[in-house]
Amino acid sequence: xxxxxxxKLVKIAVLGEIIHPGTTSAxxxxxxxxxxxxxVGGGGLKYNLRTGDPCYGFPGIGDDHVEPGVIIQGxxxxxxxxxxxxxxxxxxxxxxxxxxxxxxxxxxxxxGRHAPAKDFIWFNDEDIAKLVIGDKVQVKAWGVGLEIEGFxxxxxxxxxxxxxxxxxxxxxxxxxxxxxxxxxxxxxxxSGIGGPAVTEPTDYDIxxxxxxxxxxxxxxxxxxxxxVALKDQACIYGRGRYRGAxxxxxxxxGFSDLAGHGPGVDPILSSIDGKIQTxxxxxxxxxxxxxxxxxx
Amino acid sequence: xxxxxxxKMIVTQILGEIVHPVLGTDLGYMTxxxxxxxxxxxxxxxxxxxxxxxxxxxxxxxxxxxxxxxIDRATESQAFRMLASLGNSAAVVSGEAKGATGVVIGKxxxxxxxxxxxxxxxxxxxxxxxxxxxxxxxxxxxxxxxxVGLRIEGLEDVKTLSIDPELLERICVxxxxxxxxxxxxxxxxxxIMGQGGGGSPAETSSFAIQTSSPIDVEELKLRxxxxxxxxxxxxxxxAWGRGYYRGAVTVGVVCSGSSDIAGHGIEVTCILTxxxxxxxxxxxxxxxxxxxxxxxxxxxxRG
Numbered sequence: 160x161x162x163x164x165x166x167k168l169v170k171i172a173v174l175g176e177i178i179h180p181g182t183t184s185a186x187x188x189x190x191x192x193x194x195x196x197x198x199v200g201g202g203g204l205k206y207n208l209r210t211g212d213p214c215y216g217f218p219g220i221g222d223d224h225v226e227p228g229v230i231i232q233g234x235x236x237x238x239x240x241x242x243x244x245x246x247x248x249x250x251x252x253x254x255x256x257x258x259x260x261x262x263x264x265x266x267x268x269x270x271g272r273h274a275p276a277k278d279f280i281w282f283n284d285e286d287i288a289k290l291v292i293g294d295k296v297q298v299k300a301w302g303v304g305l306e307i308e309g310f311x312x313x314x315x316x317x318x319x320x321x322x323x324x325x326x327x328x329x330x331x332x333x334x335x336x337x338x339x340x341x342x343x344x345x346x347x348x349x350s351g352i353g354g355p356a357v358t359e360p361t362d363y364d365i366x367x368x369x370x371x372x373x374x375x376x377x378x379x380x381x382x383x384x385x386x387v388a389l390k391d392q393a394c395i396y397g398r399g400r401y402r403g404a405x406x407x408x409x410x411x412x413g414f415s416d417l418a419g420h421g422p423g424v425d426p427i428l429s430s431i432d433g434k435i436q437t438x439x440x441x442x443x444x445x446x447x448x449x450x451x452x453x454x455x
Numbered sequence: 456x457x458x459x460x461x462x463k464m465i466v467t468q469i470l471g472e473i474v475h476p477v478l479g480t481d482l483g484y485m486t487x488x489x490x491x492x493x494x495x496x497x498x499x500x501x502x503x504x505x506x507x508x509x510x511x512x513x514x515x516x517x518x519x520x521x522x523x524x525x526i527d528r529a530t531e532s533q534a535f536r537m538l539a540s541l542g543n544s545a546a547v548v549s550g551e552a553k554g555a556t557g558v559v560i561g562k563x564x565x566x567x568x569x570x571x572x573x574x575x576x577x578x579x580x581x582x583x584x585x586x587x588x589x590x591x592x593x594x595x596x597x598x599x600x601x602x603v604g605l606r607i608e609g610l611e612d613v614k615t616l617s618i619d620p621e622l623l624e625r626i627c628v629x630x631x632x633x634x635x636x637x638x639x640x641x642x643x644x645x646x647i648m649g650q651g652g653g654g655s656p657a658e659t660s661s662f663a664i665q666t667s668s669p670i671d672v673e674e675l676k677l678r679x680x681x682x683x684x685x686x687x688x689x690x691x692x693x694a695w696g697r698g699y700y701r702g703a704v705t706v707g708v709v710c711s712g713s714s715d716i717a718g719h720g721i722e723v724t725c726i727l728t729x730x731x732x733x734x735x736x737x738x739x740x741x742x743x744x745x746x747x748x749x750x751x752x753x754x755x756x757r758g
Contacts, residue, residue, distance in 0.1 A: 189655060193695045346646035346690075349698050350653020353565065353663055353718030356486040364653060369700045391646070391668075396490045399649050399718025402670040419653030419698025 161328060161335075162308040165320035170301040173243035174257070175231030175278055177294045178202050188223070191368040191418035200225030200413060202277060204290055210270045210281055210384040211446030211455050214413040214422045215367075224420070225413035226273055227383045229280045229287060231296050239276040245360040248272070249302030250409055250427065251319030251449050254280045257297045262289035268449055269298050270384065271411035271425045272317065274351060274361040279411065281451050303359075310335060313434050314395040316358045318427040325448040326386070327440075337407050337428065338386065338440035345391035345400055347372065349419035356397040358426060363398050367414045367421030378414075381422055382455060385410045386443040388435075394426035404431040409445055457627050457635070458608035461620035466601045469535045470548075471526035471578060473594045476500040477566050478518075485518070485567075488667035488717035493518070497712060498566055499525045499577065501590055507560055507581060507683035507745035508755060511712040511721045512666075519722060520712035521563055522682045524587065525577040526596050536562070536659040539578045540602025541708060541724060541744065542622025547582075548597045552589035557582040558748050559598060560683065561710030562617055562724045564660025565650050576659055579710060581750055603658070610635055612733045614694050616658050618726040625747035626685065626726075628737065637706050637727065638685060638739035645690040645699050647671055649718040655696030657725060662688070662697050662705075666713040666720035677713075680721055683743045683750075684709045687736035693725040704734040708744055 180203035187195035200208070200222040209227050216222040233242025252269040256262045265286035270279045280296055305315040305323065313335065315323070329336045343365050351363025365387075367373050381387070386409055393401035394408070408424035415421050428435060446452040477499040478485070484492040495518025497505070505514070505522045514520045526545075528535035543559040557580045566575035580596060605615040605623065613635055615623065628636040643664060651662035664686070666672055680686070686707055692700035693707075707723035714720050727734055745751030 189695045191692070191695060191698060191700070344646075346644070347699060348652075352652050353650025353665075353716065356488075356716045366652075366699045368698050371701055372699070393488070393668075393717060395717070396486050396488055397717030397719075399488060399667050399716075400646060400665050400671065401488070401668045401717075417653065418655060418657075418692065418694070418696025420696075 190416040215379040247300035249319040251322035258295035362423035487715035538600035542619030549595040555586035634735040638742040661722040
């Protein structure tokens with residue numbers, strides 16, 4: 160049985176606002192092989208794309224970096240990366256609509272973040288139908304400082320105690336055994352690597368712009384919300400390669416045709432000294448762990 | 456000897472100005488990969504004692520230390536960053552050093568910028584020591600930009616980036632069969648490439664050889680790298696943005712020293728890339744643009 164310090168964690172409200180869908184300001188984006196493309200799938204409200212859905216759609220003809228559910232943004236500072244929502248909200252936190260003509264009081268769950276400016280909330284279909292761009296959503300941020308007894312060196316990041324407890328992690332021979340759908344070699348990690356020297360507000364991408372590798376590794380089978388392991392990657396203070404490290408993360412957004420981009424990962428656990436090992440479980444997905452869906 | 460389309464290339468002026476020093480973060484102390492605080496020095500401004508050929512490691516509290524003089528665009532336009540190319544000539548057009556000439560030696564992206572997520576960008580220029588004494592922050596420098604559109608005859612699948620044709624001619628040994636032969640000091644595996652991955656357009660910014668994994672730094676002998684060195688990155692494509700592509704080769708020039716931030720490191724300005732591997736790197740411990748630009752004499756990689 161895993162013990163944590165959850166009783167000592169501050170639970171604090173953070174606020175965001177549903178934002179418009181975005182595209183590249185200059186019009187077309189340019190794919191890895193020099194083709195022009197309109198990006199669709201980021202921002203706004205998605206009525207038919209939810210955590211647990213496949214993260215490969217049809218990138219060649221349109222979708223890119225698709226984000227599930229309702230997308231909100233912290234607005235109290237000019238840089239969304241510096242907001243309370245971006246830094247303090249954790250996957251699995253409770254959310255509630257606090258300002259909305261039709262959807263006030265609707266309850267949801269925080270499901271992840273796509274840097275630099277988008278945070279995701281799961282709502283059920285009836286509630287999404289009532290929401291409007293500009294509505295305000297408050298999240299009970301709870302998880303910063305989370306430690307697992309005996310594994311204090313394992314960094315937790317954007318991880319609520321609820322999700323941690325439901326991830327079916329076992330302790331064996333002094334290691335955390337974490338179910339994951341796949342192990343990703345570190346050399347596939349692309350956009351977002353490096354970046355600001357703070358782990359919390361930034362995801363980074365499993366590159367899907369080398370078609371041979373996508374097929375060989377079965378990356379098209381990944382789903383939004385899947386839990387994956389990133390080999391030789393440390394996400395403790397920032398994101399980067401560290402030989403022998405292992406990072407566990409949640410897939411937050413979909414495929415991409417942009418060079419060096421692909422499904423984004425929010426790191427949730429990271430160890431540089433071998434405290435984490437994995438076991439493959441095709442159902443390791445936050446939609447199941449958080450009770451958002453009964454099956455995938 | 457390679458043949459290029461240099462006679463068809465447009466030469467155009469771009470204007471920049473010498474920037475203030477940039478610290479490791481806009482908030483003062485930066486955080487290293489292992490959670491320590493550091494005041495990083497070496498980005499931006501005029502570095503009087505950091506030159507092409509100097510080591511990438513070892514500068515006191517150095518963080519992405521850049522050689523020479525750091526210049527950025529004088530207006531909001533992206534043109535300065537897109538069009539400046541290594542080997543372009545530069546001239547001081549304001550202040551006490553007016554008329555002094557220099558040469559572009561690097562393009563460094565991923566520079567921390569106050570109050571925003573977007574990274575800054577520096578074009579690095581080497582001037583004579585006597586001229587550097589007369590330069591000041593804010594001095595305007597005009598560059599004769601030539602590089603965009605450069606093609607190498609017979610090599611349709613080699614894209615050039617940010618490189619002046621005359622410097623490229625000196626760097627490349629020639630074409631052997633269907634491959635461009637390029638001397639480099641080392642070949643790097645894709646797993647070591649970090650910050651800058653995914654960045655687009657490929658003409659701006661730079662790509663980091665990560666120096667925050669100590670075992671890799673030793674094993675790959677990264678401490679041997681020097682500012683201005685040519686390196687080859689295996690399985691990296693830098694055509695329209697930067698990323699992993701099996702079989703591709705990218706050649707770049709080292710434009711900054713090491714970093715202690717996770718995923719950051721020695722920055723490389725990409726100059727040649729081929730998806731089908733039409734580039735054949737050839738190991739040469741002296742492969743450094745300083746020799747081709749008259750900034751170093753044979754055997755003079757410093758330190």
